[in-house]
Amino acid sequence: MILEWLLREGGIILSWWLLAAVAGLAALPLCLRLLGGLPDRGYTLARAAGVLLIAFVYWLLASLGFLYNTTGGMLLAWLIVLIAGVVMFFSGERIDLRGWWRENRSVVVTAELVFIVLLLGWAIVRAHQNGISATEKPMELAFTSAVMRSETFPPNDPWMAGYAISYYYFGYVMAAMLSMLSGVPSTIGFNMMIALLFALTGVTAFGVVYNLARSRTFGLVGRGVGTRHAVSDDGSERLPSNRAALLTGLLGMVFVVLMSNYQPPLVEIPYQTGTASAEYLSFWDTKERGRPRFGSSADPNDWDYWWFFNAARVIYDRDLDGQVTTEVIDEFPQFSFVLADLHPHVLSLPFALLGVGLALHVLLRGRAPTPAEIVLYSICLGGLIFLNTWDGPIYMALLVGADGVRRLIRNGSGRLETRDLRALLQLGVTIVGLSVLLYLPFLIGFRSQLGGVLPNIVYPTRLQQYFLVFGPFFFILTPFLIIEARRAGRRMNWRLGLQTAGLLLALLVAAMLLLTLLGALIPALQVEVLNWIEANGGWSSVLPGLLSRRISYGLTALVLLAAVVLVVGRLFPRDNQDRIRRSGDSDDAGGDPQTRIVTYSPAAGFALLLIGFGLVLTLGPEFLYLRDNFGHRMNTVFKLYYQAWALFSVAGAYAVYSILMANRLGIPGRTVKVVYGVVTAAAVALGLVYPVLAVRHRMFVETGRVAGEGQQLTLDGGDSTAFADDYAAVMCFNELAQGDDYVVAEAVGGSYDSHNPPSGLTGKLLGIPNLYNWPGHQSQWRGTSLGEVAGTRQQDIDRLYSDPTWSSTQEIIDRYGIDFIYFGSNERQQYEAAAEVKFRDRLEVVCERGGSRYYRVGEADIVGVAG
Amino acid sequence: MQDVIHTPNMTVEQRRGARQMTISLEALVYLALAALALALRVAELDTVPMMPSEIPQALAAWRGVSPLASGDPLIPPSALLFTLQSLSFTVLGGTEVAARLLTALAGAALVITPALFRGVLGSGQALVLSVFLLCSPVLLFASRFGSPVVWSLLALIFGLWGLWKWSQTRQTSHGILVSVMAMTLIFLTEPGGSVLAAVVALSLLMARMTSRSSRFNFDDGADTPSPSSSFPWRTGLAVGALVVVVVATEFMLHPARLSAVGETLAGTLRGFTQPAETPLLPLASSLFYEPFLWALGVVALVVLVRRGDFSVTDRFLLIWLLLGAVASLLFAGGTAAHGLWTIIPLAVLVSRLATDMLSVDHxxxxxxxxxxxxxxxxxxxxxxxxxxxxxxxxxxxxxxxxxxxxxxxxxxxxxxxxxxxxxxxxxxxxxxxxxxxxxxxxxxxxxxxxxxxxxxxxxxxxxxxxxxxDATDPLEPFHLRATSGDVFLMRSTLMDVADRQTNGFTTVSITAEAPQDGIVAWVLRDFTNTRFISDINQARGDSIVISTSPVFPDLGGSYVGQDFMLEQSWSLQALTPIDLLAWWTQGWVSAAAQEAIQVRTAFLWLRQDVYNGVPLETPSFPR
Structure with missing residues (x-):
């Protein structure tokens, strides 16, 4: 079956592989020149960099009016990136390509194999489970279709005719670009993009971790950080073995894209199989899994429909009365790929890892970034704002932090001086400023639902739930931090660590209290901040409970702060004037071993930085959250925990390398290594249960293939997007409609298409603007401007279909310039068949399939009328 | 031409005479050739209707300069031709002559470009080559029918000249010229430009690698920098990029036209990924129209090989010929004009043979x-x-x-x-x-x-x-889709209607059931109130309707119609063995083969009142 499918659709996979490969080739000269600080000179990052750079150039030129949205423009963008890269490559010192190949051929081959295997593998998964319905897939498909259909940028909003998309749509530009270049419709492009993101994330993660581990063997005693020669113990130069680094890279790839949290092995499986007691499940208290299941089964085929979904609903906030207030999303990458939503946080994942790679380069380069490098960083990191706004500031801060660590190591004093701080500020401001400038066409028109920061008074995370979310890293990273503290020896700066942790806690608490106070004073915020308190009798009633909760749930924050102590204490070593003999308890680093204060390698420093960032990202939501339409911390936890997973994954892979594979260190001893190895293996194995079961469930159980049903394998998810007649009618309309200059009226559907048949079909499948759809999401996208933009569209559409008088209908048609009216399953369900009579009496049918029809209203031209 | 050098001892009168410029016989001959080439290309330009292959390019430019032109903006296949036609339309108006004139001039210029290579080929051979180019049928068609291949060849020739001059002088300006011409060739001329650039670049490289001649020996000594390092890459690239942007966007007046550069690249890619409408057309047109050139070319090669007189230039030309033939086979986007890829190197080789034949035998x-x-x-x-x-x-x-x-x-x-x-x-x-x-x-x-x-x-x-x-005859391989002369009649009929209805202003309302980049669209180019539809039912009741559908339309009233032949098209696959000789020598085929000619017709429908001359209420502004 797979072979037959490959013969039929293998060309599509091949074309996407080729497109990614040529994108990588276009960026490769640039990476070789500008990312020379990395051991592989950025080869493994080139693919992600290439896709981003080409998409950026294309989007920028199209937005500025230089290009139309055509494949020709995309080719031109590709060529511009290539030429720029070639020019950069030949500027400056000659790069010994032969030497580079000799050193890096194994990583090149491995990276290519990894990419091919991941791409093909996940394409097979998507061919089995190609559905593009439920959750937010309709919206994502609509954006992709709209970008493909729009003649210019910014692209049309497919569900708000007359307006551009008000969302971070860069990822959809990439998806549309690749779909158009490979000549496939959006319903295939959607699934291929998922597969590509899986592969791209995997290979980029592999590359980042590989470079991190490989850089350990590039340190040279007595020379500066970031040099590329290794010296053996007897002082002779040798080519470093990179097998360990390759294995570590693969491990990093596994951590990022395959491993899951501990909800499935510790909660879901016991729940489904009935092997857990009520107390056990009550202890974890995750969503819908707090009590034993009625009718358990050991056969995964009999488990609950979409059981896998609960892996991303671990954190379960209860108010002081124990009532559930809201579910909190705690996704991780493997879940995202299993769910297969093409949401911005998934679209940005490979490029977030690219950001980590760039930060690593800053650290390893050994000198301040050059202007050309800063431009590259700004394009890539600014692109994160355009991909998934939350990511931009995080990785910009990470890059600046990496430069800080570089300065720490260079200084050797374990302190950052004033000039260092100034330089860091300058770097940060430059990158932010340049990013804003480069992405101004997007930023200038972007409206977000975000509106400030609010205090999280009531809902700190329970430790057991935090453990479920980040359990694998608990086992992998905690020993690493302890061992690093041991390695620091007398240089471990406990005092500074404690001070920093204390200060951090104080700041967070102070911020929380201050915002609470502000919330009490500002009427607009009172509802969000204090409504619960007011509803429960005021401060005097709830304050004891709040304090009790903070104490009982405060263990999570304490654990995180303890980790912060270890990170800070190691990163900023103690300068105690004693000379430390270079011995087995110190890591490789630059500087005189006799007076060296910083005793960790750049790689270790980077891993610590990643851990530190991950800790802060997960600590923050304990006290604060970003204000949005949801009114609680759901989205904040979602976005920040997701990035923390990526950072912990990279750091975790390095931790394993550092403890198990780095041979020249004396700590830990062999016994500790063995124990750590066994524990890590078990921890990772637990985390790999989910992908096996979840993917199997999606591919075979959900599709009915286990029961002998199931359709032909295909990457085209079009059939799942609408009822059969509706889909056929839309495809008929697609044959006739040219360009994007139409307005199609359809009945308004609710978000997620949860109550009615799928809605907004023309916009979703063809990218031709519907008058209005998914008002809930429009509210999220447009924030406070929704009222002004949408006006009375929803009511008018309702009248369009429900009012039997033609004059009213005509008035609405004239007001919005409607060209076509659709009457299909959704309209029939909302307004009944009788509502169609007036259209049938007066308007011409241009497409009819079963009971679904397109009526032509205006003079809009289409290519003929289909029977 | 030569200036007489001033000598200090001459008198004033003598000096006055000495400053007179003299024109050599060679220069006169070139002038005559240029004049003849010009005459051949410019004469009767407006009597031949625009071919379907020319129209999308011309319409794109016309709609760019004429804000009231009906129809949607088009992305032109050639950015350079788009800019040039925009200029000529602005100056000369929207006529066939304006659309073709600059390409015709470029073709004439191409005829005398061998003069640039007198130093390489010799004066005699350069002159003979010019004569060959003057008489080349393919170059003549390409020039007269606005083919962008002419511009790609012109860019190539100037680029080669620049390269030759740079190899001799190492002046930066020549290097920059090479870069500018290369980028013009690749990005601005036409989709096949990249292919031609690759063919010629490979030919140069292979000729140099296989040659032991010192003519292009750049290694003057150990201290001399290598050609690749002394070539002004960055400056050339920057200037070339600037030229591309400036030309494509018409000095930044129309930024969106940079898309044309992208479309050129996309066309190149499509030329290798999509099947050809008429396979092997470039090679077929080259063989069909210049069989003597091929025969003489073979003779020339045999003579050169037997003489053992194979210079690096000959080697380059031979490789160019072979690679050009291969490219013609592989590049499905090739038109008949792309036969010049093989004709040019052949012509140079044959001109050498002809020069030998003309020279005195010592x-x-x-x-x-x-x-x-x-x-x-x-x-x-x-x-x-x-x-x-x-x-x-x-x-x-x-x-x-x-x-x-x-x-x-x-x-x-x-x-x-x-x-x-x-x-x-x-x-x-x-x-x-x-x-x-x-x-x-x-x-x-x-x-x-x-x-x-x-x-x-x-x-x-x-x-x-x-x-x-035979410009309207589809049996000519150069235009297997040939526009009929009836289109002039159709246009003059519409002009008559405009005379009656709107006092000669082309503001009558016309509804055209036709593509927006086709022959009818060109005919209606300056009728500002034209509405393009694709379903004839949308034209019910309209005053003037043009329909290309063979089905008799129901326009909801009484109409008077007139049919006009739009184009005839034919396929080489209709040829039978008995047709070959007559078709090749005279453009005749048997009746059976003629039946394969497909005719497309347009019907002009005038509402009865319009036909009777009743004035219409025509809006002043376009819809």
Missing amino acids: RPSDWSVPYWARGVIALVTVGLLAIFTLAFQSMARAVVESLDGTFAGVNVQLTSVILIIIPILFLGVIYFTAVSLWNARTALRGFGLGVVVFALASSLGSGWVASVV
Whole structure:
């Protein structure tokens, strides 16, 4: 079956592989020149960099009016990136390509194999489970279709005719670009993009971790950080073995894209199989899994429909009365790929890892970034704002932090001086400023639902739930931090660590209290901040409970702060004037071993930085959250925990390398290594249960293939997007409609298409603007401007279909310039068949399939009328 | 031309005379060639309707300069031609001449570009090459029908010249010229420009690698920087990029036209990924229109090889010819004009042979050979070839007129056969006579000259016939889709209606059921109130309707109609073996093959009142 499918659709996979490969080739000269600080000179990052750079150039030129949205423009963008890269490559010192190949051929081959295997593998998964319905897939498909259909940028909003998309749509530009270049419709492009993101994330993660581990063997005693020669113990130069680094890279790839949290092995499986007691499940208290299941089964085929979904609903906030207030999303990458939503946080994942790679380069380069490098960083990191706004500031801060660590190591004093701080500020401001400038066409028109920061008074995370979310890293990273503290020896700066942790806690608490106070004073915020308190009798009633909760749930924050102590204490070593003999308890680093204060390698420093960032990202939501339409911390936890997973994954892979594979260190001893190895293996194995079961469930159980049903394998998810007649009618309309200059009226559907048949079909499948759809999401996208933009569209559409008088209908048609009216399953369900009579009496049918029809209203031209 | 150098001892009067510029005979000849080339390309430009291949490019430019033009903006296939046509439309208006003039001038310029290479080829060969280019039918069509291939060749020639000059002088300006021309060729001219650039670049590289000649030996010494390092890459690239952007966007007046550059690249890619409409058309057109060139080209190569006189230039040309042929096979996006990819190198090779034949033979001979000997032989050869050709054509006609469509049914007249055989026999007699009187070399050279002259004359004739006389005949491989002359009649009819309805202003409302980049769209280019539809039912009740559908439309009233032939199209696959000779020599085919000609017709429907001259209420502004 797979072979037959490959013969039929293998060309599509091949074309996407080729497109990614040529994108990588276009960026490769640039990476070789500008990312020379990395051991592989950025080869493994080139693919992600290439896709981003080409998409950026294309989007920028199209937005500025230089290009139309055509494949020709995309080719031109590709060529511009290539030429720029070639020019950069030949500027400056000659790069010994032969030497580079000799050193890096194994990583090149491995990276290519990894990419091919991941791409093909996940394409097979998507061919089995190609559905593009439920959750937010309709919206994502609509954006992709709209970008493909729009003649210019910014692209049309497919569900708000007359307006551009008000969302971070860069990822959809990439998806549309690749779909158009490979000549496939959006319903295939959607699934291929998922597969590509899986592969791209995997290979980029592999590359980042590989470079991190490989850089350990590039340190040279007595020379500066970031040099590329290794010296053996007897002082002779040798080519470093990179097998360990390759294995570590693969491990990093596994951590990022395959491993899951501990909800499935510790909660879901016991729940489904009935092997857990009520107390056990009550202890974890995750969503819908707090009590034993009625009718358990050991056969995964009999488990609950979409059981896998609960892996991303671990954190379960209860108010002081124990009532559930809201579910909190705690996704991780493997879940995202299993769910297969093409949401911005998934679209940005490979490029977030690219950001980590760039930060690593800053650290390893050994000198301040050059202007050309800063431009590259700004394009890539600014692109994160355009991909998934939350990511931009995080990785910009990470890059600046990496430069800080570089300065720490260079200084050797374990302190950052004033000039260092100034330089860091300058770097940060430059990158932010340049990013804003480069992405101004997007930023200038972007409206977000975000509106400030609010205090999280009531809902700190329970430790057991935090453990479920980040359990694998608990086992992998905690020993690493302890061992690093041991390695620091007398240089471990406990005092500074404690001070920093204390200060951090104080700041967070102070911020929380201050915002609470502000919330009490500002009427607009009172509802969000204090409504619960007011509803429960005021401060005097709830304050004891709040304090009790903070104490009982405060263990999570304490654990995180303890980790912060270890990170800070190691990163900023103690300068105690004693000379430390270079011995087995110190890591490789630059500087005189006799007076060296910083005793960790750049790689270790980077891993610590990643851990530190991950800790802060997960600590923050304990006290604060970003204000949005949801009114609680759901989205904040979602976005920040997701990035923390990526950072912990990279750091975790390095931790394993550092403890198990780095041979020249004396700590830990062999016994500790063995124990750590066994524990890590078990921890990772637990985390790999989910992908096996979840993917199997999606591919075979959900599709009915286990029961002998199931359709032909295909990457085209079009059939799942609408009822059969509706889909056929839309495809008929697609044959006739040219360009994007139409307005199609359809009945308004609710978000997620949860109550009615799928809605907004023309916009979703063809990218031709519907008058209005998914008002809930429009509210999220447009924030406070929704009222002004949408006006009375929803009511008018309702009248369009429900009012039997033609004059009213005509008035609405004239007001919005409607060209076509659709009457299909959704309209029939909302307004009944009788509502169609007036259209049938007066308007011409241009497409009819079963009971679904397109009526032509205006003079809009289409290519003929289909029977 | 030469300036007379001032000498200090001359008197004022002498100095005045000395400053006079003198024009050499060579320069005069080039001027004459240029004038002739110009005349051939510019004459009758407006009598030939725009071909379907020219129209999208012209319409894109027209709609760019005319804000009131009906129809949607189009993305042009060639950014350079788009800008040039925009300029000419602005100056000359939206006419066929304006659309084609600048390309015609470029084609004329191409004819005399061999003058730039006098230093490489020699004055004589350069002149002879110019004559070949003047008479080339394919170059003539390409120039007259606005083919962007002319511009790609012009960019290539100037680029090669720049490269040659840079190799001699190492001046930055020449290097920059090379970069600018290369980028113009690749990004601005046409989709095949990249292919041509790759072909020529590879040819240069391979010629240099396989040659031991010092002519292009750049390694002057250990201290001399290598060519690649001394070439002004960055400056050249920057200037080239600037030129591309400036030209494509018309000095930034229309930024969105940078898309045309992208479309050119996309066209290149499509040329390798999509099947050709007419496979092998470039090679076929090259062989069809310039068979003598191919034959002489083979002879030239044999002569060069036997002489052992294969210079690096010859090597380059040969590789270019071979790679050009391969590219013609692989590049499905090639048009008939792309036959120039092989014709140009062939012409250079043959011009060398022809120059040798024209030059005085200083080699020792047993006999005294008079100066007029070759000329006489050549003249006689031309005459005999003419007789042979006429008879051959007659025989070919007889084959086509076969009673049963097979060779068995052919009824060839005896006189034709005799007139074919006799010239061949006479040629043999002349040859042996000349050999016995003078020497074999003289005989061969005279014979060769005669063939060359005959080839040039017949090429010129066939070029003119195909470009002008048979311009609307789809049997010509250069335009297998040929616009009919009826379109002029259709336009004049509409102008008459406009005269009656809107006092000559082209603001009458017209509804056209036709593509927005086709022949009808060109006819209606300045009718500002044209509405393009794709469903004839949308035109019900409209005053003036143009329909291209063969179905008789119901327009909801009384209408008077007139049909106009829009285009005829034909496929080479309709050729049968008995058609080949007549088709090749005279453009004749059998009745069976003619049935394969497809005709597309447009119907102009005037509402009864419009036909009767009742004034319409025509809006002042376009819809």
